[in-house]
Amino acid sequence: MSRDLLSLNQATSRQEAPSLGPDLSGLPKAASELPGIGAEASKEAFDAPTFSPLYRQIKDRLMRALDSGEWQPGQMVPSEHELAKRYGVSQGTVRKAIEELAAEHVLVRHQGKGTFVSSHHEERAQFRFLRLRRDAGGLPATESSILECRRVRPPADVTRELQMRAGESAVFIRRMLTVDAFPAVLDELWLPGSLFRGLTQERLQQYKGPLYALFEASFGTRMLKAREQLKAISCPADQALLLGIEVGKPVLLVDRLSTTYQDRPVEVRRGFYLTEKHHYFNALV
C-alpha cells in the first residue's frame, strides 16, 4: 500500500480505502477511484513525494498529538479501539503504529491497563539515559548536586548543535553526580534559553530526582533520543579541581546531543566520568 495524506496517492486500486478522517483528504473522494493515474503521474511530476503506509501516518499523527501536549507524560492515551474509531482505520493498523512508538519508548503498554505516555519519572527511563554502572555490577545509587546555573552566550559549536539563532542565550548548568558521597561524574549542560525560561539554580537545587524529569514536568521538554561520542582524555584543570583529582588524569569524556520530538535538538551535555570503580555500559544488540 501507498496511501498518503498528501492527496496525491489516493489513487490506489484497493476496493475500500478507509478515509483517514474527514480532515485528511484535500481531494474529492472521486479521485481515489481512478486507478493508477494520479499516483503515477504525480510520481513523475513531483520528484519524491514521500508515500507512507497508513500505520505510519497514524504514528505521525500520534507523534504530533504528543508533541502538542494532547496527552501528558504518565497519562493514558485512548485505547486502540478508540483511536481506530477516531482515525477511521482498523484496530490492527493502530496497533502497529502504537507498537512502533512503544519500541521507541515514546509510549509504554500495560496489558489490562492501557497505553501510556512514557515519562522520565519512571525508573525505566533513567536506565536508558544513565549509562554509569558499578564495576561490581548494577546501577549505582547516585546523588546529584547543582554547582552552577546561569544564562550564557553559548559557544559557537553549541549554538550550531542546538540549531539556535546567533545571539540567542542558553542555560548553562554544571552538576556533580556522586556515588557513595564520592564524585563520579561532572556534567556540563547547555539548554536553549527559549525553552527553559525560569530555570534557576534554586529551582534545580530544590528538585529531587533526575534532571530530565524536571525538564519534562516543568518545561514540557521530553528527551527522546540522544547521540553520544566518547573519548578518553586528560582531565582539564577546571574539571579536575571539581572532581578532586589530579590534573591530567584520564577521564572518560561523554559528549551528548539529546533530541525531542521530530528530532529537534534540545540539549548539549558534556560529562567527565571517573572510571576507577565504575564504567560506562553499552549493549550491542
Added chain:
Amino acid sequence: MSRDLLSLNQATSRQEAPSLGPDLSGLPKAASELPGIGAEASKEAFDAPTFSPLYRQIKDRLMRALDSGEWQPGQMVPSEHELAKRYGVSQGTVRKAIEELAAEHVLVRHQGKGTFVSSHHEERAQFRFLRLRRDAGGLPATESSILECRRVRPPADVTRELQMRAGESAVFIRRMLTVDAFPAVLDELWLPGSLFRGLTQERLQQYKGPLYALFEASFGTRMLKAREQLKAISCPADQALLLGIEVGKPVLLVDRLSTTYQDRPVEVRRGFYLTEKHHYFNALV
C-alpha cells in the same frame, strides 16, 4: 493465549488449537478439547512452567534451526507461507516470529526476494560491532593487521566469562586496527579453543575482512550480541609500545563479551582505543 510445547497447557478453550506439527504434542489430541481443566490444574501443580505464545515458540524453533546450521549465513530461509505450512500455524504467526528475529538482526528481510540469515559479511553487521567513528563524522576506513595468535591458558576471569572448564585452552589474538596507516585500536581477543581449532596466525593474516566474518565462515560461530564496559585508563607499557604512544597517556578501554545463539559467550575482547581524532559512537534510543 498460553500454549506450549510442554504438553501441560494444551488444554485451552480456543476452538481450534492448530497443532504445532505432529512431533510437538506429547498429549493425545483429545486433551485439548477439555476446556480449562488441564491447564488450570497443572498451573497449580507445577510451579512456573513457562508458558509462551505460539509465535515465540516458532521463534525458538527457528532459532534452534539456525543454531544447528540448517540455514547458513547469507542463505534464504523458507518463505512465510512455507514455514506456516511446516509448523501448522497461520502466516501471521510466523511473520511475528520472523519480525522479532529481524529486529534482533538474526534475519534480514528483503521485500520481493525473501528472508535471509544475516551475515558478518554484510556492511550492516560491521556497523553494529565497530563503534569507532571519525570526529569529522562517518565510518573510518580501517585496516587490520594481526600481531599475534597463539593458544594459551587463559586468565581466570576469561575462563569464567567464557564459561570454560578450568584447564581448557583458549586462542589469544592481538591485532591492530589502523586508520590512514596510523594505529587507532589495539584489540586483544580470547576465544574458546574448542570452537576455534585450526585458527592460526597465517590463516588470520591471509584473510581480508572483518574477524567476525572469518569466524562465521570458517568456524561456524556467529556473534549475535555483545555487552561492553568502557573506561578511560592510563595506557599500560605493552600496549603503549604497540600503539606508538607514551606510557600513561589516556586511552579508551573497551571490554567486550560477545555471545552467539542462546546467549552462549564465545569471545572476550579488550580494545585500547586512541581517541585523538576518533571517538566511540553510541546512540541512546
Added chain:
DNA sequence: TAGTGGTCTAGACCACATG
C-alpha cells in the same frame, strides 16, 4: 507471470487489571 514480503482488515478469543 509467479513468488516474495508488506499492509490492511475483520473477527475471535485469551490474559490481565479493576471495580
Added chain:
DNA sequence: ATGTGGTCTAGACCACTAT
C-alpha cells in the same frame, strides 16, 4: 462484569524482484 492490551487466524490486495 467490563475494558484494556495480547495472540491468532483468514483472506485480500499492494509493492517489489526475478524470470
